[in-house]
Amino acid sequence: MHNRLHILRAEHRWSQGELAERLGVSRQTVNAIETGKYDPSLPLAIKIGRLFGQPVEAIFLLDEPGTEAAAE
Amino acid sequence: MAEITLGGLWIKWSSLSKRDKRTLLAAAGLSGLAGGLAGAMDDLIAGPKDALGPVDMLWIAAPLACLGGMIWLLARFSARQDELYRTLETLALKIAAVITFSVLFAAMVIEEALGVWLLKSDGTFLVCVLAYVIGWVVATRRHL
Numbered sequence: 001m002h003n004r005l006h007i008l009r010a011e012h013r014w015s016q017g018e019l020a021e022r023l024g025v026s027r028q029t030v031n032a033i034e035t036g037k038y039d040p041s042l043p044l045a046i047k048i049g050r051l052f053g054q055p056v057e058a059i060f061l062l063d064e065p066g067t068e069a070a071a072e
Numbered sequence: 073m074a075e076i077t078l079g080g081l082w083i084k085w086s087s088l089s090k091r092d093k094r095t096l097l098a099a100a101g102l103s104g105l106a107g108g109l110a111g112a113m114d115d116l117i118a119g120p121k122d123a124l125g126p127v128d129m130l131w132i133a134a135p136l137a138c139l140g141g142m143i144w145l146l147a148r149f150s151a152r153q154d155e156l157y158r159t160l161e162t163l164a165l166k167i168a169a170v171i172t173f174s175v176l177f178a179a180m181v182i183e184e185a186l187g188v189w190l191l192k193s194d195g196t197f198l199v200c201v202l203a204y205v206i207g208w209v210v211a212t213r214r215h216l
């Protein structure tokens with residue numbers, strides 16, 4: 001799974017620490033989500049969606065086989 | 073919220089709240105007390121003179137009670153952290169359990185086969201601690 005969290009955060013000009021504070025998690029958690037090393041729980045994903053005013057599936061994108069080829 | 077540093081070997085002290093710091097210090101204190109009591113008990117039981125007499129259950133229960141208190145404090149600490157910390161901790165505990173049981177089983181088989189005594193009680197404790205540390209390092213490498 002990959003996500004657009006770093007793009008949305010950059011649009012809002014928030015640091016990882018600021019976003020972490022708004023979400024009630026550690027800066028490390030935000031960093032791990034952005035780098036794709038950790039997939040957030042559903043409650044946290046929904047919280048992120050609400051914070052940015054977007055549906056969860058618009059932020060977190062499932063890597064399905066053939067997705068990249070289809071997109072190209 | 074606690075931040076993991078040194079590849080899973082340490083927690084960034086400045087990332088902790090005052091309450092978390094107090095909890096960790098209290099847990100460390102109880103751990104030291106448990107070690108001290110266990111050492112004193114070991115000396116009294118296994119020492120040259122039979123100072124303790126018949127083994128008093130209170131002596132055995134005291135370090136265990138300290139360890140129980142330490143685990144309770146650490147559980148409360150974990151409950152206050154975010155989901156990544158708890159995920160790492162759960163993974164570390166699973167890895168530690170697998171390593172500990174593997175080592176103990178292997179030691180038991182070797183002891184039976186060769187008739188040698190590999191692990192004493194403090195050795196077993198050391199395996200548990202080492203396995204938990206390895207568990208944290210592996211979990212951190214996977215998620216951070």
